[in-house]
Amino acid sequence: QITGVEVGKNNEDHLKVHKMKKKILRKQVRAQHTLMRHEGIECVSHATQSLVIANAGLGNGMSRHQLHRIVEEYGIVETLLMPPNKPYSFVKYESTEEAKKAFDALNGKEVTLGDSGQNIVLYSNFVEKVFWKNAVPTSLPLGLKVIEKIISPEEERKMLESIDWIRDEDTQNAQKTLKHRRVKHFGYEFRYDNNNVDKDKPLPGGLPEICIPFLEKCLKQGYIKHKPDQLTVNQYEPGQGIPPHIDTHSAFEDEIISLSLGAEIVMDFKHPDGHTVAVMLPRCSLLVMTGESRYLWTHGITPRKYDVIQASDFGQKIGTITADVGDLTLKRRETRTSFTFRKVRRSPCNCIYPSVCDSQKGQQRRIQPSFPHNEMEASELEQEYVHKVYKEIATHFSSTRHSPWPRIVEFLRSLPEGSIVADVGCGNGKYLGVNKGLYMIGCDRSKNLVDICGEKNFQAFVCDALSVPIRSGSCDACISIAVIHHFSTAERRLAAIRELARLLRPGGTALIYVWAMEQEYKNQKSKYLKEKPGSKDKEEDINTGMAQRPRSDQMPDSSNQGPACADGLLDDSKDEGCAAKPVADSRLPVHTNRTSFHSQDMLVPWHLKGVTKKKGKSAGEVSVPAGCEGSQELSPVFHRYYHVFCEGELEAACRSLDCVRVLKSYYDQGNWCVVLEKL
Numbered sequence: 001q002i003t004g005v006e007v008g009k010n011n012e013d014h015l016k017v018h019k020m021k022k023k024i025l026r027k028q029v030r031a032q033h034t035l036m037r038h039e040g041i042e043c044v045s046h047a048t049q050s051l052v053i054a055n056a057g058l059g060n061g062m063s064r065h066q067l068h069r070i071v072e073e074y075g076i077v078e079t080l081l082m083p084p085n086k087p088y089s090f091v092k093y094e095s096t097e098e099a100k101k102a103f104d105a106l107n108g109k110e111v112t113l114g115d116s117g118q119n120i121v122l123y124s125n126f127v128e129k130v131f132w133k134n135a136v137p138t139s140l141p142l143g144l145k146v147i148e149k150i151i152s153p154e155e156e157r158k159m160l161e162s163i164d165w166i167r168d169e170d171t172q173n174a175q176k177t178l179k180h181r182r183v184k185h186f187g188y189e190f191r192y193d194n195n196n197v198d199k200d201k202p203l204p205g206g207l208p209e210i211c212i213p214f215l216e217k218c219l220k221q222g223y224i225k226h227k228p229d230q231l232t233v234n235q236y237e238p239g240q241g242i243p244p245h246i247d248t249h250s251a252f253e254d255e256i257i258s259l260s261l262g263a264e265i266v267m268d269f270k271h272p273d274g275h276t277v278a279v280m281l282p283r284c285s286l287l288v289m290t291g292e293s294r295y296l297w298t299h300g301i302t303p304r305k306y307d308v309i310q311a312s313d314f315g316q317k318i319g320t321i322t323a324d325v326g327d328l329t330l331k332r333r334e335t336r337t338s339f340t341f342r343k344v345r346r347s348p349c350n351c352i353y354p355s356v357c358d359s360q361k362g363q364q365r366r367i368q369p370s371f372p373h374n375e376m377e378a379s380e381l382e383q384e385y386v387h388k389v390y391k392e393i394a395t396h397f398s399s400t401r402h403s404p405w406p407r408i409v410e411f412l413r414s415l416p417e418g419s420i421v422a423d424v425g426c427g428n429g430k431y432l433g434v435n436k437g438l439y440m441i442g443c444d445r446s447k448n449l450v451d452i453c454g455e456k457n458f459q460a461f462v463c464d465a466l467s468v469p470i471r472s473g474s475c476d477a478c479i480s481i482a483v484i485h486h487f488s489t490a491e492r493r494l495a496a497i498r499e500l501a502r503l504l505r506p507g508g509t510a511l512i513y514v515w516a517m518e519q520e521y522k523n524q525k526s527k528y529l530k531e532k533p534g535s536k537d538k539e540e541d542i543n544t545g546m547a548q549r550p551r552s553d554q555m556p557d558s559s560n561q562g563p564a565c566a567d568g569l570l571d572d573s574k575d576e577g578c579a580a581k582p583v584a585d586s587r588l589p590v591h592t593n594r595t596s597f598h599s600q601d602m603l604v605p606w607h608l609k610g611v612t613k614k615k616g617k618s619a620g621e622v623s624v625p626a627g628c629e630g631s632q633e634l635s636p637v638f639h640r641y642y643h644v645f646c647e648g649e650l651e652a653a654c655r656s657l658d659c660v661r662v663l664k665s666y667y668d669q670g671n672w673c674v675v676l677e678k679l
Contacts, residue, residue, distance in 0.1 A: 043125040047100045049078075050092045054123040057087040058308055061113045062120075064329035067091075070111065070122075074102035082328050084308050090127065099126070114330075139646055141269050141277060142517075142600065143291030147223065150286040151214060156261050160337060162210045163233055181240050186231040188344055196251045197230065199344055207231050207341075214259070215341065223288050224255045228341035236265070236301065238333040244270060244300035249349040249357045252342040256294055258287040259341075263334035266307040270298045272356075273371040273601060275490065280309065292599055295353045306330040352598055355587025368587040369641075371488075371601060378488045385603065385641040386486045387445055393608055393638055394448030398428035407668050408481060409434050411511045411675070419476035422503055424465055424496075425483030429453035432460070443468060465496050468503060473678075475503045478510040482671070484650075485514040485643050488601070493643065494653050501660050504678035509663065512654075516672045517597050517644040526670030529594060590639060600646065603639035645672050 043052065053071075056062045064082055071077055071091045075098025081090040093099040106124045113120060140146070151159070165182060186207050188197040207215075211231065218224045230252070234242065247256055260281045267287070269277045281287055289299070309331050354360035355368065369385060372378035390397065408431060415421065417437035426432060426442025427449050433440075433456070442460035444450050453460035463469055465483060478500045487493040500510045519526045591602045650672045651665040664675040 041127060044128055046126065047096050047103070048126045048128055049094070049096050049099050050090060050127045051099055051103060051106075051124045052088055052090050052127050053106060054088045054125075055120045056089045056122055057085075058082050058089075058328060058330055059085045059087045060120060061118065061306060061330065062089070063114055066114050070106075071102060074098055074105060084328055139277075139648070140279065141271070141293040141297045142598075142646075143289065144269070144279070144293035144297075145223075145286075145288040146279065146281060147286040147288065148282055149284050150217075150259065151284050153284070155214070156284050159210055159214075159259075159339065160261055162208050163235075163337070165235070181237075181242060182235040184233045186233070187228075188230045190230070190232055190251070195248050197344055199346070202229075211339065211341075218257065218286070223286065224257060224341075226253060226255065226343045228257070228343050230342045230344050232340045232342075233337065234340070235335065235337045236333075237335055238305045239303055241301035241303035244268065244298040246295065246298055246356060247342070249295060249351060250345060250359045253345050254290050254294055254351075255343065256289045257341050258289075259339040260285050260287070261337045261339065263336040265301060265333065265336050266309065267299055267301055269293070271371070272296065273489065274373055278308075292353075295351050296356060296599065304333070306332055352589045353587075354589075368590065368603065368639075370587055375489075375491075378492055381488050381641060382486065385639060389606070389638045389640050390446040391448055392636075393606055394428075394446055394452065396608055397606075398449065398452050401428050401430055404430055404434055405481075405513075405668070407673070408479065408511065408513070411479070412438065412477075415477050420474065421477045421479070422468070422470060422475045424468060424478055424480050424500060424503075426450075426453060426458075426460055427481075429456055429458040429460055431479060431481065432456075432458040441470075466492065466499055468499055470503055472502050473505045473508075476505060476508050478503055478508070479512075480510065481513045482515065484512065485645065486641060488641055488643065490653075494656065497654060498657060501657060501676070501678055506678050508678045510660075510676050510678075512650065512674045512676070513668070513671045514645045514650055514673075515642060516667065516670050517600060517646045518667075519596055519670050521667050528670045529596065588641070591642075597644050601641075601643050604642050606638045606640060608636045608638060647672065650674050 041052070053067075056067050056070075062082075064080065067082070067089060068077065068080055071080065074093070076094040077091060078094055079090070079092040083089075091099075091102070093102065103124050103126065106122045109122045110119055111122060112118070163184065165184075186203060186205070188199070188202055190197055207229070208231070215224075215227060219227060236242075258281075260283060262283065264280065264282045264285075267279050267281055269279060279287075293299075307330070308328055349357050349359035351357055351360075355370070369381050370377075372381050412421070412431065412435045415435065415438060419438050421438050421440045423429075423431055423440060423442040426444050427446075429442050429452065431440075432442050432453065440459070442450075442453055442458060443463045443465075444453075444460065445462065445464060447462050450460045450462050461469075465480075480496070480500055484493050484496045487496055497512065500512070504510060516526075519529045589599050589602050591597065591599075591604045593605060647667075651662055651674055654660060654662050654674050654676050659679055660676045661679060662674055663677050664673075666673050
């Protein structure tokens with residue numbers, strides 16, 4: 001017989017089970033909504049081979065090794081994807097039956113996280129397929145180097161032992177206990193109240209003797225040009241870090257070097273346009289910051305106990321951390337000490353980044369535009385410093401663009417007769433008549449340049465390169481010549497490439513040219529650098545040396561902001577896990593024509609001919625846009641926005657699209673070029 005007590009207990013147990021099932025279901029639904037909102041991935045109600053597991057991500061402190069151990073209990077794991085800084089992971093099993101087994105077992109399963117000992121509950125859902133588009137691989141910031149094993153373990157031990165964090169408490173170079181680290185100064189004290197050094201009050205003793213042989217080695221190897229006279233020693237415990245910052249321009253010279261001792265660490269670098277790069281600094285390695293990486297990028301260490309690193313190179317990876325979700329894991333931090341050496345500056349800084357230079361604050365003749373931080377700012381920047389500029393300079397610009405570049409001609413002449421070809425960003429149409437056997441149509445963002453095409457009896461229309469009004473899959477080929485480098489964010493540059501791919505039929509090809517950061521390649525200077533700044537009437541067209549150019553300040557051929565500004569090329573990745581803030585008042589530098597580039601994003605001058613501005617007239621009275629200023633000769637000077645591409649950047653962007661494949665990638669007289677095919 002069943003007693004009333006037993007009945008009551010059974011009812012209570014059923015109620016608990018019911019409540020637990022409801023809770024699991026509620027958590028499942030919440031996880032589904034999070035995944036759809038963050039990634040646009042939809043969960044399905046039927047069983048598949050693939051699962052998304054909530055609370056089992058790198059962002060929760062779950063390592064790849066631990067999660068793999070958990071999920072492999074239920075079957076053969078084909079794929080395990082762990083997106084950086086996300087609270088979920090994806091797993092694909094060999095069979096649907098194995099995935100169903102894992103789904104039933106993992107929902108509501110409580111596990112204990114690795115080193116932290118924290119208990120978490122897992123929740124799973126089926127997804128149709130495991131798919132994640134990896135971020136485009138990023139290169140180190142310009143001017144940044146990481147040299148591995150710069151010192152031996154014995155030298156490391158001696159340098160660490162030379163810092164007595166306790167005995168020197170009462171001396172002038174005593175440690176300062178900051179919020180996120182311990183710090184000591186030698187040579188000169190860096191004052192955190194005004195972010196500068198007192199150059200008239202050197203600390204007694206100078207730099208530690210143990211550092212002298214190391215610095216002499218750096219001088220001999222060419223890592224530094226001047227012997228440092230200031231040293232800051234920082235010690236970081238796990239969970240500590242340093243806020244993102246730029247070392248004060250007026251305090252220190254260009255070269256800053258930092259030695260990593262005791263443990264490796266990931267340092268986060270951030271460009272004013274929002275682009276971030278995570279750089280692994282191995283133990284006993286040397287970080288060298290010069291040029292753009294020293295003056296323009298912020299650098300910092302995010303306070304956390306774990307770093308996201310490449311699993312395949314656990315503890316060994318040098319350089320950038322690429323967001324390969326199939327190869328990321330967590331590594332617990334250990335105590336790290338850094339020796340950062342600098343040379344105290346004795347005169348004002350005159351770098352090419354006045355917007356972030358304290359020596360040059362308030363000295364700018366006119367306000368230069370800032371790096372865009374969102375879509376609206378990017379569109380406004382391109383409107384003022386690309387579209388409006390080409391509206392004003394169209395006639396003069398067209399007069400310098402009349403000789404097609406040989407390798408582009410070769411591409412067009414290789415196409416079958418009768419092919420339909422779109423020239424997206426056609427400018428004055430100099431390629432529209434290259435091959436009479438093709439049906440070519442051009443489009444450009446500049447109405448004035450399109451009108452010039454009409455005068456030549458070419459078919460062209462005005463449109464935006466991000467939204468070309470041509471039916472998808474209707475073109476046999478497309479060309480985009482010197483257009484995409486005018487788009488001011490990585491997303492807009494990539495969108496332009498995606499739009500080219502949309503126009504192509506399967507098997508169709510596209511040729512893309514963009515201006516290269518490397519104007520000296522394989523020991524050969526480009527035509528752009530070879531031209532003398534003083535020549536006026538016979539300057540060669542940058543890419544081919546065939547066309548005459550009016551002044552030395554003109555750049556890659558079709559500086560035509562083709563059908564419009566487009567999406568990004570580099571990965572303007574979100575600042576995941578990094579507390580870095582945008583550099584305040586970050587202005588675009590103005591490039592000096594016919595010189596090497598010192599920044600990927602800049603304004604390039606165009607000296608307009610054939611327009612005379614009368615004395616006393618303002619720029620506005622001759623209808624010049626924000627990108628223009630008057631010169632002493634009363635000839636307007638316009639500034640156009642450019643993003644010059646580093647080696648591999650254009651190709652990597654193309655490869656990030658799953659609808660195309662790269663057939664060819666090459667360098668052509670100061671430009672990076674790609675031929676791609678629609679799949």
